[in-house]
Amino acid sequence: MTTYNQLAGLRVNYLGSDPTLNTGNEGQVWYNSTSGTLKSLVQLKAWSSASNTPGVIGGAGVAGTQNAALYFGGYTQVSPTQINTNATIEYSGYTYASGGNLNTTRTTLTGTGTQTAALAFGGESPTVFSTATEKYDGSAWTSSGSMPVAKIGMASSGTQTAALGFGGNVPPISNTTISFNGSTWSSVPANLNTARSYLGGCGTQTSALAFGGSSPAATGATEEYDGSTWTTGNSMNSARNSIVSAGTQTNALAFGGTPVGLTEQYDGTTWNSVPSLSTARRTMSGQIGTASATVMMGGVLSPTTLSNATEEFNSTIFSPATGAWASGGNMGTARYNLGSANAGAQTAALAFGGSTGANTAVTEEYDGSTWSPSGSMSTTRKELAGAGIQTAGLAFGGERPPGAVSDATEEYNGSTWGPGGNLGTARRYLAGCGTQTAGLGFGGIGPGPVLTATEEYDGSVWAAGGNLNTARRALGGSGIQTAALAFGGQIIPTLTAATESYNGSSWTSVNSMNTARSALSGAGIQTSTIAFGGTPPTSGATEEWNGTNWASAPPMGTARYNLGGAGTSQAGLGFGGRSPITTATEEWSGPQTTATASTLTTS
Numbered sequence: 001m002t003t004y005n006q007l008a009g010l011r012v013n014y015l016g017s018d019p020t021l022n023t024g025n026e027g028q029v030w031y032n033s034t035s036g037t038l039k040s041l042v043q044l045k046a047w048s049s050a051s052n053t054p055g056v057i058g059g060a061g062v063a064g065t066q067n068a069a070l071y072f073g074g075y076t077q078v079s080p081t082q083i084n085t086n087a088t089i090e091y092s093g094y095t096y097a098s099g100g101n102l103n104t105t106r107t108t109l110t111g112t113g114t115q116t117a118a119l120a121f122g123g124e125s126p127t128v129f130s131t132a133t134e135k136y137d138g139s140a141w142t143s144s145g146s147m148p149v150a151k152i153g154m155a156s157s158g159t160q161t162a163a164l165g166f167g168g169n170v171p172p173i174s175n176t177t178i179s180f181n182g183s184t185w186s187s188v189p190a191n192l193n194t195a196r197s198y199l200g201g202c203g204t205q206t207s208a209l210a211f212g213g214s215s216p217a218a219t220g221a222t223e224e225y226d227g228s229t230w231t232t233g234n235s236m237n238s239a240r241n242s243i244v245s246a247g248t249q250t251n252a253l254a255f256g257g258t259p260v261g262l263t264e265q266y267d268g269t270t271w272n273s274v275p276s277l278s279t280a281r282r283t284m285s286g287q288i289g290t291a292s293a294t295v296m297m298g299g300v301l302s303p304t305t306l307s308n309a310t311e312e313f314n315s316t317i318f319s320p321a322t323g324a325w326a327s328g329g330n331m332g333t334a335r336y337n338l339g340s341a342n343a344g345a346q347t348a349a350l351a352f353g354g355s356t357g358a359n360t361a362v363t364e365e366y367d368g369s370t371w372s373p374s375g376s377m378s379t380t381r382k383e384l385a386g387a388g389i390q391t392a393g394l395a396f397g398g399e400r401p402p403g404a405v406s407d408a409t410e411e412y413n414g415s416t417w418g419p420g421g422n423l424g425t426a427r428r429y430l431a432g433c434g435t436q437t438a439g440l441g442f443g444g445i446g447p448g449p450v451l452t453a454t455e456e457y458d459g460s461v462w463a464a465g466g467n468l469n470t471a472r473r474a475l476g477g478s479g480i481q482t483a484a485l486a487f488g489g490q491i492i493p494t495l496t497a498a499t500e501s502y503n504g505s506s507w508t509s510v511n512s513m514n515t516a517r518s519a520l521s522g523a524g525i526q527t528s529t530i531a532f533g534g535t536p537p538t539s540g541a542t543e544e545w546n547g548t549n550w551a552s553a554p555p556m557g558t559a560r561y562n563l564g565g566a567g568t569s570q571a572g573l574g575f576g577g578r579s580p581i582t583t584a585t586e587e588w589s590g591p592q593t594t595a596t597a598s599t600l601t602t603s
Contacts, residue, residue: 045274045315047263048559050295050538051579054089054096056306057298061111062244062286063118063136066293066312067093067537070115070136071284073123075107078304082107084126088136090115091297091310093537100140104132108152110168111286113160119180121165122151129170133185135160145184149176155201155245156286157208157225164188164205164225169197173216177225179205192230194221200243200254202287209249209266212257214241222266224249236271238262242282242300246313247291253313255296258282263313265291279309291315295537312537312559323530325542325556328573328585329370333362336578339386340564341393341412342433342478342523346571346587348390350412351564354576355382359401363412365390366573366585375416379408385432385477386564387439387457390414394436394457397444399428405446409457411436421461425453431477431486438481440465440502443489445473450492454502456481466506470498474518474562476534479526485545487531490518495536499550501526513543513550521565523572523588530569530588535561538579544569544590558584 013030053071060074069091077083084107088099102120109123109130116138123130129150134141147165154168161182168174175195177188192210199213206227213219220236240257247253250268255261261280264271281299288294292315299307331351338354347368354360361377377395384398384406393412400406405428409420423441430444430451437459444451450473454465468486475489482504489496497513513531520534527547533539533556540556556574563577572588 044554045265045313046555047275047277047296047311047313048538048540048555049278049579050093050310050312050559051095052310053298053308056308057085057089058283058300058306059107060284060298061109061120061123062284062288062297063111063113064091064115064288066289066295068115069093069288069295069297070099070111070118071297072099072111072118072120072136073102073106073109074284074298076306078306088141091295093295093312093535095536099138100136102141103134103143104130106130106132108283109285110154110156110165112156112158112163117160119156119160119163121147121180122154122168124152133180145180147185148178148187149174153197153199153214153285155199155210155213157201157203158205162205164201164208166201166208166210166225167192167196167199167213173197173214177230190225190229192223193232194219194223196221196241198241198243198283198285200245200257202245202247202252203249207249209252211236211245211252211254211266212240212243218258220271222271234270236264237273238264244284244296245287246289246294247287251291253291253294255294255313256280256282256284256299277311279307279311281307281309314541314555323544323570323588323590324554325574325586325588327557328368328575328587329366330583330585331371331575332364332373332583333360334581334583335360335362335576336560336562336581337382337384338562338564338576339384339395339398339432340521340566340575341386341388341390342566343387343435343480344389344393344566346567346573349566349573349575350386350388350390350393351575352377352386352393352395352412353381353384353398356581359399363417366575371585375412377410377417378419379406379410381406381408383428385430385441385444387432387434388412388436392436394420394432394439396420396423396432396439396441396457397427397430409462421457423462424455424464425451427451427453429473431475431489433477433479433484434481440477440481440484442477442484442486442502443468443472443475445492450490454507465504466502468507469500469509470496472496472498472518474520476520476522476531476565478522478524478529483526485522485524485526485529487513487522487529487545488517488520488534499545511549514552515539515541515543517541519561521563521574523565523567524569528569530572530590532556532565532572532574532588533560533563533577535579542588556586558582558586560584
């Protein structure tokens with residue numbers, strides 16, 4: 001039999017614990033002698049859809065991070081007459097909100113900095129090139145020192161108080177560099193080797209990267225700045241202009257542009273292709289986020305069409321490569337904030353209630369490939385919790401129209417719903433687990449504050465159990481009444497990664513999740529659970545719990561929140577949810593076998 005040593009020229013490492021996970025050991029294979037498992041390291045890079053922008057937008061400046069982003073200026077209509085704007089829009093990774101308006105209406109301007117300390121400079125206002133510079137404090141823009149020369153289509157690096165602007169169009173196309181100290185601009189002697197406009201840029205004021213652009217034809221030229229000189233580096237794989245940028249000089253991301261929507265990542269030496277944007281577009285200028293977590297908001301689809309699409313890029317390292325999500329049969333009714341019998345199997349799941357935009361009582365059963373409608377609930381509601389299995393489900397709590405919090409419980413017999421005993425505390429956005437005759441409900445929010453309250457159901461009556469240590473709503477849950485797990489959620493307005501285990505009488509805090517999030521779902525038991533989905537940002541992130549620690553795992557194909565879940569950590573199911581509202585169902589296949597030392601060639 002061919003061994004790994006013969007195939008790879010290396011022997012499998014025999015380790016007592018997993019190595020530190022980073023990109024430097026991607027592709028490494030090792031045997032963990034403590035857990036008795038053969039493991040490998042994989043890095044996953046992908047774009048996923050998020051909430052649409054409030055309106056279509058092109059030519060805006062951008063700044064901030066993936067979860068605290070900003071776009072400003074630009075234009076909201078192309079034809080028959082272009083309409084420029086001074087609007088500022090803030091993105092939380094979840095929703096959009098209006099910020100303070102720019103003092104100077106303009107398009108094709110450049111941005112850098114953070115959501116609460118951004119810098120906007122240059123642009124066209126409305127047909128005259130501008131030298132205007134403005135600083136944003138999280139609520140209002142203040143005019144600052146003007147640029148030495150009016151330009152459009154520049155690139156940027158640095159912060160609000162230590163920024164760099166380079167390239168652009170005066171006209172003619174420029175190779176000059178300017179530096180900002182928080183109040184005034186000054187010319188820098190160092191010129192780009194390739195004059196260009198509508199280029200990408202990122203990094204700091206003294207360690208910047210310039211790439212792509214128009215010179216005047218599209219170019220892939222790359223240059224690095226060390227604080228005094230621009231040096232030519234390896235070119236991009238795809239020559240293009242109107243690029244959006246993220247990252248640092250040694251770990252940069254370039255995405256979008258003309259004529260392609262490709263994404264490339266720079267490692268300090270070479271550009272490598274990574275997954276493309278789902279919606280190819282261009283013309284947003286500035287640096288935003290990092291090479292492992294950034295966002296694309298709006299943009300130009302064609303000379304006459306603008307976009308409102310938002311996509312988020314994430315680069316995630318996970319180990320072991322233990323499982324994967326695959327598409328299942330779509331639900332009959334797209335909905336979110338639904339309930340699910342989370343003790344059900346991947347091949348025998350139950351979904352009920354939720355919102356389609358309006359609250360619903362629809363019930364569906366899944367047989368492993370197809371969802372089929374069944375008897376509707378008696379009480380139309382969303383933001384409810386569930387427990388049980390497909391033939392013996394339990395639904396409780398939630399929000400009833402027109403916004404009243406519910407204490408109602410219903411029991412499902414495989415075809416119809418009937419009344420059960422009411423919760424002691426009416427609430428919504430709670431979590432549930434267990435069975436129809438031994439259910440558990442915990443957390444949530446009532447008419448008042450976020451709750452710690454836990455209740456136990458015996459098939460007819462709810463009784464008080466031990467309180468959670470961390471009050472929260474929109475949390476995940478798994479397990480049974482005497483051995484449950486609570487994870488994630490929201491402590492308004494803060495998200496939490498807190499995890500707690502329940503022994504039938506009290507909750508104990510254990511190791512937290514890797515990523516704080518709410519509106520997530522889960523499947524499994526107290527010692528072996530998968531948690532998936534959630535927000536913000538809208539996520540398909542998956543984590544595996546082994547009874548002690550959480551580990552990152554491959555994400556869902558469709559990023560979403562307020563979704564349903566069922567099954568086990570080896571055969572889980574995620575369905576419904578929003579961003580946008582979806583019918584998508586995904587099936588999780590986890591680790592099925594473990595390796596033994598006798599089968600391996602070790603070092």
